[in-house]
Amino acid sequence: MRFTEQDYLAYVAAFNARDYKTLETFFADDFALENAGFKVQGKAAFREFYAFFHDYIRETVLFRGFYPG
Structure with a gap:
């Protein structure tokens, strides 16, 4: 999927x-964020964290x- 400037x-x-409900629509259900x-694994953990x-x-x-591409 390609995101547009409007998406960003x-x-x-x-x-x-801090609209986490909207933010999580940009991620797969099982995504992981590491830093x-x-x-953080998954949408529920993302919201909680x-x-x-x-x-x-x-x-x-x-x-x-x-700057696409």
């Missing part, structure tokens, strides 16, 4: 709004441009 803008808007040895994380950390994504 929607993802960034959902992330910055620095920490792993980020809801907890964003209680303590302010994180914002800035969209600077779309």
Whole structure:
């Protein structure tokens, strides 16, 4: 599947709004997110982790441009 600039803008808007229900529509049901040895597996774990994380950390994504290909 190829994502469009509108898809990326929607993802960034959902992330910055902490709209996890919309964010998870961009991922497969069994996706895994790994960072620095920490792993989140699946949509429920994603929601749980980020809801907890964003209680303590302010994180914002800035969209600077779309460069397909």
